Amino acid sequence: MSSEEQLRTTLRAQAANALDADAVHSNITAALRRRRRQRQVLQTTGAVLVVGGLAVSVPVLATRPGGDPAQSVPVDSSMVSTALPVPTKQKPPAKDSTLPGGGPSQPITTRHSTTLVNLFFARGYTFDEAMALADLWHTEEPYEAKVIAGQLLTDGLRPPVRDGVVTGDGGTSATKARDAFAQHHTAAEAQALATAWGDDAGTVELIVGQSILDGKPITVTS
Secondary structure, three states: OOHHHHHHHHHHHHHHHOOOHHHHHHHHHHHHHHHHHHHHHHHHOEEEEEEOOEEEEEEOOOEOOOOOEOOOOOOOHHHHHOOOOOOOOOOOOOOOOOEOOOEOOOOOOOOHHHHHHHHHHHOOOOHHHHHHHHHHHOOOOHHHHHHHHHHHHHOOOOOOEEOOEEOOOOOOOHHHHHHHHHHHOOHHHHHHHHHHHOOOHHHHHHHHHHHHHOOOOOOOOO
16 A cells, blocks of 8 residues: 555544534533533522521622632531520529528618617717616616617606716616516517517617516517
């Protein structure tokens, strides 16, 4: 076979294996359409995030600086759909309605004995006179003498002192007042009144005992 015939044979073989131009064009066009549809889906499809128990739709719009859609980026669905923990509101601890020992929840700002002491000074009596009454009635401190004198004034009587001079014993003393209380009431009743008045039990015994001596006993309930 001559060289010319060999060349013709080779050209015919290659022509048989050549790609069809129409088919190539069709395949390229289909591929471009598929790519365009994929980009449109990425631009319009959003991811759903669950934040604080609420589903929020977040569109995925990846764009290049020029404004063209960027190539699709795979998203890990496990990261998107995982619900964040919802914090639970803790109830505040219940407030204790009583103080230790069953006392009132609100502190007593003015003791009953303080009211009697204020009355003592409001009627014109002095601290020196309270000291004189404390010596007369054998109280542990002048405060107790002012309490007894205040109860006398409450009951319409006058303490046995004026202008710093003791005028008698007034028919009372710390011992007499406490004895009068013990004859009519119990220690439990003294404690109950102490809680109600904001005083100590010993002061309550003086006040109630003096009211008994004055003939105007205070009603006591335990």
